[in-house]
Amino acid sequence: MGEKQHSVYLSQLKAMLKRNILLKKREKRKTTAEVLLPLYSLSILIIMKLVLPNPNLPEIDTPRGEAELLEHFRMLNNHTIAIVPNTTQTMEFLRKVTSLWDSINNGRNISMITWVPFETEKDLLRAYWMNPESIPIAVLFDDPGPIEGQLKYEIRTNPSLYATPPTTSLYSSELACRSTAKEWYTFTGVLPAIEGGDSCPVNQYYFSGFLALQALLDYTKIRLPRRPKV
Known part of the structure; x- marks a missing residue:
């Protein structure tokens, strides 16, 4: 009885394999697609693995090179800086900043800082929208008297040049x-x-001159002689 069932099973298996082979021979396109499609998908995955860099990068725990604070600011072709507001004490403070800039460069062939004063923030925005490239960076003082008063200001960069x-x-x-x-x-x-x-993104504070200008303004304020409190 057992041998008979075994022979029946083998005959059925043989018939099924023969049937499947005949179907594969008749449908050659389908058979070819069944073989090549997995190989094609696998090859794409292998190429992507070889070409794309590994996104799992190790942490950076040491500085990558050194950069002098004013180095890139010196290389800028345009040192035009818009100023708000246009007050006597503000312009006097900016002349001290220019003097500091000249002393730091020490005779180098570097373009001078050109201060473009505006009375109000609206005047600054109006000039910017008329010619955006003419104002690469701007400083808005909260206190119109930065020499005698507190040094509070806001630095704005031109998004069309450097997007901080x-x-x-x-x-x-x-x-x-x-x-x-x-x-x-x-x-x-x-x-x-x-x-x-x-x-x-954070490097744009350096390339735009934001950090250099901030350092010049703060250092100029620190150098001012303190008046004794009455």
């Missing part, structure tokens, strides 16, 4: 400030969808 990150955004993308190889950008058919580190 908003103060409400505490973090950028994980790869924004990473130094990764860029050779894979030129690979045929691959778009640079992952940031390569050259667009680190």
Whole structure:
């Protein structure tokens, strides 16, 4: 009885295999697609794995190079800075800033700072919208007397030249400030969808001259002689 069931099972298996082989031979396109489609999908995954950089990068716990605070600010072709408001004490304070700038450069062939005063913030905005490129950076003083009063100001950069990150955004993308190889950008058919580190948002405070101007203003205020309190 057992041998008979075994022979029946083998005959059914043989018939099923023969049937499937005949179907595969008759439907050659379908059979070819069933074989090549998984290989095609697997090859795409392998190429993406080889081409795209590893997003799991180690932490950066040491400084990447050094940069002098005023180095990039010196290289800017335009040192035009808009000022609000246009008061006597404000302009006197800015002349001291210019004197400090000249003493720091020590005879270098660096363009002088050109201060463009405006009476009010509305005048500044009107001039900006008429010609945005004419105002790369601006300083708005809260106190019209920065020499005798407190030094409170706001620095605004031109978003069409240098887009400093908003103060409400505490973090950028994980790869924004990473130094990764860029050779894979030129690979045929691959778009640079992952940031390569050259667009680190916080660096725009340095490249726009924001930090350099802030240092010049603060240091000028510190150098002013203190008047004794009465």
